[in-house]
Amino acid sequence: MGGGAESTDEELMLLYRDGDAGAFDALYARHKGGLYRYLLRQCRQAAAAEELFQDVWMSLIRARAGYSVQAKFTTYLYRLAHNRLIDHYRKNSHVAMVSFDEEDREAIADPPDERERPRDETLDAKRQAGRLMELIAGLPEAQREAFLLQQEGGMSVEEIAQATGVTRETAKSRLRYAMVKLRQGMLGWR
Amino acid sequence: MALNGRNAGNANGDAERDPQLDRLYREAAREAPPAHLDAPILAAARRDAGARPRSLTSTLRRWHVPVSIAAVVIVSVSLVILVREEDGEQIVPAVAPPAEQPAAPSAQPALADAAREATQPQPAAPAPQRRDSREDAGAPAVLGKLADSARPESGPPAPSGVAAVATPAPAAKPSPPPFVAAPPRVAEERGAPVAADTVTAGRLAGAPVPPGEPPAARSAADVPPAKAMARAMAAKAAEQDRPPVWEGLEKEPPEKWLARIEELRRQGRAAEAEEMLSEFKRRFPKLPQP
Numbered sequence: 144m145g146g147g148a149e150s151t152d153e154e155l156m157l158l159y160r161d162g163d164a165g166a167f168d169a170l171y172a173r174h175k176g177g178l179y180r181y182l183l184r185q186c187r188q189a190a191a192a193e194e195l196f197q198d199v200w201m202s203l204i205r206a207r208a209g210y211s212v213q214a215k216f217t218t219y220l221y222r223l224a225h226n227r228l229i230d231h232y233r234k235n236s237h238v239a240m241v242s243f244d245e246e247d248r249e250a251i252a253d254p255p256d257e258r259e260r261p262r263d264e265t266l267d268a269k270r271q272a273g274r275l276m277e278l279i280a281g282l283p284e285a286q287r288e289a290f291l292l293q294q295e296g297g298m299s300v301e302e303i304a305q306a307t308g309v310t311r312e313t314a315k316s317r318l319r320y321a322m323v324k325l326r327q328g329m330l331g332w333r
Numbered sequence: 334m335a336l337n338g339r340n341a342g343n344a345n346g347d348a349e350r351d352p353q354l355d356r357l358y359r360e361a362a363r364e365a366p367p368a369h370l371d372a373p374i375l376a377a378a379r380r381d382a383g384a385r386p387r388s389l390t391s392t393l394r395r396w397h398v399p400v401s402i403a404a405v406v407i408v409s410v411s412l413v414i415l416v417r418e419e420d421g422e423q424i425v426p427a428v429a430p431p432a433e434q435p436a437a438p439s440a441q442p443a444l445a446d447a448a449r450e451a452t453q454p455q456p457a458a459p460a461p462q463r464r465d466s467r468e469d470a471g472a473p474a475v476l477g478k479l480a481d482s483a484r485p486e487s488g489p490p491a492p493s494g495v496a497a498v499a500t501p502a503p504a505a506k507p508s509p510p511p512f513v514a515a516p517p518r519v520a521e522e523r524g525a526p527v528a529a530d531t532v533t534a535g536r537l538a539g540a541p542v543p544p545g546e547p548p549a550a551r552s553a554a555d556v557p558p559a560k561a562m563a564r565a566m567a568a569k570a571a572e573q574d575r576p577p578v579w580e581g582l583e584k585e586p587p588e589k590w591l592a593r594i595e596e597l598r599r600q601g602r603a604a605e606a607e608e609m610l611s612e613f614k615r616r617f618p619k620l621p622q623p
Contacts, residue, residue, distance in 0.1 A: 159378070159382060161395065162382050162383070163382065164378055164379040164382040164383065167375070167378040167379075167382065168375060168378075171371070171374065171375065171378070175365070175366050175371070176364075176365050176366070179364065179365065179366040180362050180364050183364060193366065193367065193370055196366055196370060197370060197373070197374060200374045200377075200378075201374070201377060204374075204377050204378050204381045205381070207381060207382070268357075268360055271357055271361075272357055272360050272361030273361070275354070275357045275358060275361050276361050276362075279358075293349070293350070294355070294358050294359075294362070295362075300349070315349070318349045319349055322349050322350075322351060322354070325351075325354055326351060326354070329353075329354070329357075
């Protein structure tokens, strides 16, 4: 069994819930990269990201029998990851998830750094990618999370709000400010 | 590049995308989890899926549709069978009475009476609506058939006692002549001595069949007990529905009554003769009793 390539994530998870281990293999292959990168960018340490990565998948396995389709599978998976990250932040006394007001002020107060803007117009894609990664790493956690959920999880604003447990407006604002900062940071780099 | 202005005008959050950023990010973000993480996770998934039995809910959910379909099919088929059997049982009592009189051994004169009765209105004999309509529709044609069937050698071999009567034969359908198939056997039954009825009843109750019995008679004993019981009930209902033995003689003079009683006695139908005698006494109390 295991479900074909045409099966949706939710169908695969239902199959797995009903005992089809092959369906889990397919789900894992689909989402392991995105989930890993989300965790890696959020905790910034490969070892911690690997530990969190394993924990999230184990949580999914443990929740198998009680699974029912109430949202997109990615929303479900990244909500597990989000909760596990918050535990990780608390455990490590990390000041996570800065308040939304702070994010606003920060976005307005931080204009693009003109000194970092390269003068060479022939920058290659690698340097552009490196620049983007730096900018992403510099985002506040909440904004970075919103951006990563959009990119890695393919989520809409509503789904980001569900996965992170905030209102749609909050999720939308986080995403908007993340995009503003990234665009401003990439001015002259592309 | 008016990034801020464009962004501020975005009312829809899903429009918060920048194709260039998306492309750049896809090119930049290529990290993958180390391969050594895959094995324990997949192994745990397999272990969990194999170890834990499926929950009852999920099993029920999986079988919900097939079981529902099967239940609907079974109920439908049962209903159809029941309705068809009931139809057959309702038709049989309506068929039996017309065969009664012409079935006597001296069938020819009785048939003439029956023909006269069939063509004349009989207000004194209330009968079920269904039977009336059948009699009205097919009486002349059926009487001819009855005359044929009354001769023992002319009719086809009777299938079996009540079994043949209770089975919804095609000829018992509402369309033309509805009871052509049944009368031969019914005629036999009515015309036979009472002892023969007793034998038939014994068969219905599951009594063993003597080896010398003809196959037609034996087949009644072959039916399963439940079916035999149903047929016995149908036969009883038919018996209750049958018209009185003096039907048709209500307006006749006492001499005809006495002749009929005598005839019944000669035929060995003592019970019916007694029944008719009682009615005779009730109707003609001043006449000397035979």
